[in-house]
Amino acid sequence: MRPSYIVSAAATAVGEHYARSLSDLASEAVRSAFAALPEVSPERVGALFVANAMGEALASQGQLGAYLANAVGLRGVPAFRVEAAGASGGVALHQAAQAIATGQCDLVVVLGAEKVTDRLEGALEAALALHTDAEAEAIHGLTLTSQWALLMRRYMHEYNYGLEAFAPFPVNAHANAAKNPQALYRFAINADKYRKAGMVASPLNMLDCSTVADGAACVILAAESLARELPGPLIRLAGTAVATDTPSLGARRNPLDLEAARASAHVALGRAHLGLSNVQVFELSDPHGIAATLALESIGSYDRGEAPRHAADGAIAPTGRTPLATAGGYKARGDIVGASGVYQVVELVRQLRGEAGPTQVADARVGLAQTLGGLGATAATAVIVAE
Amino acid sequence: MEIARHWRQRAARYRLQGQRHRETGEVRFPAQPPAIGEDPAVWEAVELSGRGELYSFSVLRQGPDGYEGLVPYPVGMVRLEEGPLVAAQLTDCAEADLAIGQSVEMVTRQLLDTGEDNVLVYGYKFRPVLV
Numbered sequence: 001m002r003p004s005y006i007v008s009a010a011a012t013a014v015g016e017h018y019a020r021s022l023s024d025l026a027s028e029a030v031r032s033a034f035a036a037l038p039e040v041s042p043e044r045v046g047a048l049f050v051a052n053a054m055g056e057a058l059a060s061q062g063q064l065g066a067y068l069a070n071a072v073g074l075r076g077v078p079a080f081r082v083e084a085a086g087a088s089g090g091v092a093l094h095q096a097a098q099a100i101a102t103g104q105c106d107l108v109v110v111l112g113a114e115k116v117t118d119r120l121e122g123a124l125e126a127a128l129a130l131h132t133d134a135e136a137e138a139i140h141g142l143t144l145t146s147q148w149a150l151l152m153r154r155y156m157h158e159y160n161y162g163l164e165a166f167a168p169f170p171v172n173a174h175a176n177a178a179k180n181p182q183a184l185y186r187f188a189i190n191a192d193k194y195r196k197a198g199m200v201a202s203p204l205n206m207l208d209c210s211t212v213a214d215g216a217a218c219v220i221l222a223a224e225s226l227a228r229e230l231p232g233p234l235i236r237l238a239g240t241a242v243a244t245d246t247p248s249l250g251a252r253r254n255p256l257d258l259e260a261a262r263a264s265a266h267v268a269l270g271r272a273h274l275g276l277s278n279v280q281v282f283e284l285s286d287p288h289g290i291a292a293t294l295a296l297e298s299i300g301s302y303d304r305g306e307a308p309r310h311a312a313d314g315a316i317a318p319t320g321r322t323p324l325a326t327a328g329g330y331k332a333r334g335d336i337v338g339a340s341g342v343y344q345v346v347e348l349v350r351q352l353r354g355e356a357g358p359t360q361v362a363d364a365r366v367g368l369a370q371t372l373g374g375l376g377a378t379a380a381t382a383v384i385v386a387e
Numbered sequence: 388m389e390i391a392r393h394w395r396q397r398a399a400r401y402r403l404q405g406q407r408h409r410e411t412g413e414v415r416f417p418a419q420p421p422a423i424g425e426d427p428a429v430w431e432a433v434e435l436s437g438r439g440e441l442y443s444f445s446v447l448r449q450g451p452d453g454y455e456g457l458v459p460y461p462v463g464m465v466r467l468e469e470g471p472l473v474a475a476q477l478t479d480c481a482e483a484d485l486a487i488g489q490s491v492e493m494v495t496r497q498l499l500d501t502g503e504d505n506v507l508v509y510g511y512k513f514r515p516v517l518v
Contacts, residue, residue: 126451137474141454142462149445157487201447250472
């Protein structure tokens with residue numbers, strides 16, 4: 001197996017880009033990534049992996065491999081669209097690493113792109129609900145957000161927390177996003193505002209729900225020989241893994257246990273020959289505090305019922321034990337659905353290169369990115385190391 | 388649209404029909420295809436009682452297309468007497484009436500009006516047990 005190196009990473013600002021199309025956003029991300037890599041000609045690209053979850057439902061476009069290969073100037077390149085709901089980006093990264101590992105390619109482009117704001121909220125909720133089990137859940141009017149809300153209420157009941165226990169997650173996300181010029185929400189919030197926010201799906205309130213927005217992010221992977229010819233710091237994609245679970249919450253042994261999140265993190269760390277204690281910076285699926293809580297506990301960072309307490313003690317801040325959402329996370333950078341996993345890697349690369357400015361985690365050498373599809377029916381984890 | 392799709396679900400939606408394992412007695416809902424190598428006949432159809440306890444609940448204020456007329460509406464997960472955990476809408480109740488652990492029962496109600504072709508989709512919801 002040949003290792004993969006991340007030789008460039010770039011993204012567009014996350015936003016409601018009413019004046020811009022899916023092609024337009026994708027093109028900017030890929031051009032930015034190549035602009036930062038003047039030593040490498042795009043003609044050397046062996047494959048393009050496109051992560052997108054909502055193209056048919058919200059952007060009225062299919063066959064996104066070929067469509068976006070053409071749009072970004074990679075016409076003729078083998079292109080593969082990867083769809084695994086919110087985990088699409090993480091799964092695409094995993095597939096791209098396989099293409100390098102097998103020796104099939106020396107240079108691979110991973111592109112995450114979503115265009116979601118051409119449709120109104122009802123269409124968005126209906127499309128997202130298809131990331132759960134459509135027959136068992138969506139037909140009953142349950143949205144993705146309402147299912148996280150069900151888990152949150154159950155968690156509060158089992159571990160005796162009040163609503164305000166989850167405030168540290170969005171407060172941290174917004175504090176970090178305020179310093180990220182590419183974030184959707186560049187302002188701080190506080191626990192008092194959280195307490196007063198209106199409900200979206202009780203007990204989830206408006207300040208505990210991510211906003212789904214448009215954007216594109218691009219990561220370029222290279223085989224070791226090519227990466228070593230380049231001048232930049234060596235950032236190795238040390239381990240990736242994908243795991244699956246039933247999409248239906250009701251069919252899980254314990255709905256508060258994200259088994260796929262744990263399995264994919266465990267395998268990815270194993271492939272990287274690292275443990276959880278080696279990870280200094282995290283990017284997780286954190287559209288809600290409960291999502292971050294369950295991910296942190298399922299992968300083993302904290303014992304069951306403990307993550308909110310640690311978050312309140314500063315554990316998820318850039319100076320904490322498990323820094324989270326240093327670019328704003330899903331909540332404040334914005335939730336770019338299938339592209340989120342690629343945005344996560346863009347942020348971890350910034351961290352590992354020491355280029356994260358005011359949200360820099362001191363001496364960060366190892367980062368872990370994890371995306372979930374639906375409520376963890378798919379989980380994709382990547383472990384990234386600065387050599 | 389999707390008339391046949393809704394028709395295929397009639398046993399589950401109208402009668403809460405799941406499956407029981409003839410050997411272990413395990414009950415599951417909704418029905419699933421057999422596992423690889425499993426004798427399909429080992430799972431028999433079984434109609435569930437519709438009684439259970441509320442596992443969790445939420446009241447939605449942002450609904451998907453097709454449900455906008457219902458907003459706000461309560462949803463929940465119910466642990467049925469026979470074991471399965473089922474997601475559904477709750478009905479005949481206000482948010483203040485709901486608590487984890489309370490007894491609920493199945494009722495048949497309209498889930499969706501598909502509009503243009505006038506398919507009225509009916510199915511199960513749950514309500515607090517009337518004492």
